[in-house]
Amino acid sequence: MSHSTPATANGNNSKEFKGDQFPCSPSRVLHIRKIPNEVTEAEVISLGLPFGKVTNLLMLKAKSQAFLEMASEEEAVTMVNYYTPVTPHLRSQPVYIQYSNHRELKTDTLPNQARVQTALHAVNSGGLSNEGSLLHGQSPVLRIIVENLFYPVTLEVLYQIFSKFGTVLKIITFTKNNQFQALLQYADPINAYHAKMALDGQNIYNACCTLRIEFSKLTSLNVKYNNDKSRDFTRFDLPSGDGQPSLDPTMAAAFGAPGLISSPYTGTSGFAHTVSFPQAAGLSVSAVPGALAPLAITTSAISGRMAIPGIAGNPGNSVLLVSNLNPDAITPHGLFILFGVYGDVHRVKILFNKKENALVQMADATQAQLAMCHLNGQRLHGRVLRVALSRHQTVQLPREGHEDQGLTKDYSNSPLHRFKKPGSKNFLNIFPPSATLHLSNIPPSVTENDLKSLFENSGSTVNAFKFFQKDRKMALIQLGSVEEAILALIDLHNTELGESHHLRVSFSKSTI
The missing domain is CATH 3.30.70.330 (RRM (RNA recognition motif) domain)
Known part of the structure; x- marks a missing residue:
């Protein structure tokens, strides 16, 4: 049987779905699957907007599918390349995009296309920077301030949280008035609106890192460098700069950023467990090169810049220095139980020559930050605890035959760990x-x-x-x-x- 069998009317012929492979050749018509029932035409169109002009749309609600036609094949290729490593979400549900066997959509004679034409006109007449967009005059750009910053919030962390509400195109982070801030641009103002409604006033971690969100006066962000301070997720060809990205002068004037934050901690290992929001899907970086292979992208586009830096990077320091302890009352077991409320304690060492001080090694840097955030400044045995990150990377056990009066304990296999099970309910009750x-x-x-x-x-x-x-x-x-x-x-x-x-x-x- 020949491979040129025409697609059925809905493009859903069995050839197209073998193990989610891509049809052999790119097309400006994209096939989108698993669309939630209540999604509007405008929301589907917003998936394509960042990459160019959307020229047509066919919604097949009964099959939870849609066909989206871009103005050019080049725009469609950019869109598929972007959404391959980063699964797009509509109404918090993942949707799947691939090339269609159709070369164009002919929908003139179909019923219900008037709504589509209205939605297309509304979006294309203004594009992203218009004043009369889907929410009248509202920008797709949010300005985010993180208050009570006990824990370094990275660009990746913001991306993970805000992606749940729609396609994040660009993020710029900076420090102004001693506050960590960010500008974040969505594909569509409606995404920005939903994210602001849901996230304003929420804590990224329990009791710290509070999000304050407002709509920006800017309607579009101009990102010059892709690095850990700024990122344009639609352009993988941008240089990384020399680590100190300078802002476009008009952007700098817009928010008077004197310089960009340099975060001491770029890992987000273990982060998803303590975030108060579900984790964004599609961040598995290891799968990126393989996923892109069938698309024959030029190697410069995959030269490693797509891997979201920091996600699998240095996990940061997991050892805490606890000081101002009451030496007459404190025991390794006591510290193990107390710090164990905020993570799994692997080792505790009360310092032999200075028993007011102890080292506590947590399972990972996130748990160490969480314990520090909650326990620094609390009273224990009549003393005010001081908790800070230690310069030590691990707690050394005493050498064989060297007794240290039981001041160092290894708890790595303790049955009392509260967070052994991934996704344990205990993560929600910190x-x-x-x-x-x-x-x-x-x-x-x-x-x-x-x-x-x-x-x-x-x-x-x-x-x-x-x-x-x-x-x-x-x-x-x-x-x-x-x-x-x-x-x-x-x-x-x-x-x-x-x-x-x-x-x-x-x-x-x-x-x-």
């Missing part, structure tokens, strides 16, 4: 220390009085107690102070309560 503790894994035979007595006997003042209505295995207990709660958590987490139940203790976000 809160700052508070006087109210969340108790779980309580066996049916244990009463309110049993639990109050347990906490009072360990030295706490119990101010309030409440079982969860729907689930008696869980309860909240409110103690006299945050420091009391910290001490009680160290003391009582994993206490055997009988019936092979061990009490789980964490900080609660709510009070009683």
Whole structure:
């Protein structure tokens, strides 16, 4: 049977779908699959807008598919090249784009095309920089300020979060008035609108890195360099600059950026777990060269610039220096349990000659940052804790035959790690220390009085107690102070309560 079988009316002939391969030759008509039911014509058109003029559209809602026609084959190729490593999303659902067997769309005689023509006219009459776009006069560019920046926020992190709301075209990051800021351009103003509505005021991490978002007066960004400060995701041919990208003078005037931030930490290893938003799909960098192979792109386009730097890069430092400890009261186990609320502690070393100081090695840099963010400045055994990143990369265990009085402990295989399972619910329940503790894994035979007595006997003042209505295995207990709660958590987490139940203790976000 010949390979030139014409495509069926919807382009869905079986040849086209063998293992998601691309039809042999590029076409200016693109076939888009898995489109969510409620998506509008304008939203589908917005996928093509960044790459050129969209000349036609055929929506096949019953099949969750669409055909999008670009003005030229070159524009279609650019679009497919862009969306191969970076899966586009519509209404937070991934959609899949490939070349169609059709060379053009003939839709004049089809019903329902009037809406398409209206949408195309609305978009193309203004393009990206128009004032009368889909949301009247609203720019597709957001200005983002990150407040309470305990944790370095990278361009990749912003890309990951904001991609959930639509196609991110360009990002420029900079520091102004001692604040980390960014300008981020979407393909469509509607994406910018949804992202602002959903993300303004949210924390990237619990209790820190708060997003403040407003619409920018700029309607388009001009990015000169692709590096860790600025990126144009539609152009892989831009130079990386010399590490200090200078801004276009008109852009610089627009927001008076004196210089761009140099982030000390470029890794986002482990990041997705603690983000309060679902992780953006399509960031698997290793797959990029392979995915691009069938498209025969010139090698200069794949010369490594497509790999999003930092995603799989240096994971940063995971060792914390904890100082101002009370040497008479502190133990490696106590630090293991307390820091274990914010990540999996692998090793703890109380310094032999200076027992007010300890090193705590976490599973990764993200968890170290999280523990530092939440525990620095808290009171423990009557002292105010100081927590900072250590210059050490690992905590050394004592050499064979050298006893260090039990001051160094290896917990890397501890059964008490809270975050062993990827995607564990514990990642969603990380809160700052508070006087109210969340108790779980309580066996049916244990009463309110049993639990109050347990906490009072360990030295706490119990101010309030409440079982969860729907689930008696869980309860909240409110103690006299945050420091009391910290001490009680160290003391009582994993206490055997009988019936092979061990009490789980964490900080609660709510009070009683």
